[in-house]
Amino acid sequence: MLKKTRNLRLAALGGICxxxxxxxxxxxxxxxxxxxxxxxxxxIKDLQNANTYLKKEIQASLSPEKLEAEARKLGMVxxxxxxxxxxxxxxxxxxxxxxxxxxxxxxNKSS
Numbered sequence: 001m002l003k004k005t006r007n008l009r010l011a012a013l014g015g016i017c018x019x020x021x022x023x024x025x026x027x028x029x030x031x032x033x034x035x036x037x038x039x040x041x042x043x044i045k046d047l048q049n050a051n052t053y054l055k056k057e058i059q060a061s062l063s064p065e066k067l068e069a070e071a072r073k074l075g076m077v078x079x080x081x082x083x084x085x086x087x088x089x090x091x092x093x094x095x096x097x098x099x100x101x102x103x104x105x106x107x108n109k110s111s
Contacts, residue, residue, distance in 0.1 A: 086099075
């Protein structure tokens, strides 16, 4: 009887230790995943900030002033008024103000 009680106590102690180790392991895993989640959240925030910065850089680089400055660095200049040649086969007097942009504005004014 004494041996049976002793084995029962050892089994109970082993079960309690197993539950304790399981509880500790779960807490360690939860802590590990919590740190990983926070790391990913920081990474997302950093990427969002970088995305916002890059969008602003694109807007700034596409501004007319920036494009004009870059064109001047490349040696580009505005054409002389007589240097523009329209190549659609019509004489200049007939063709004046008949480009697609002029037609677009003309149709908008009549609306």
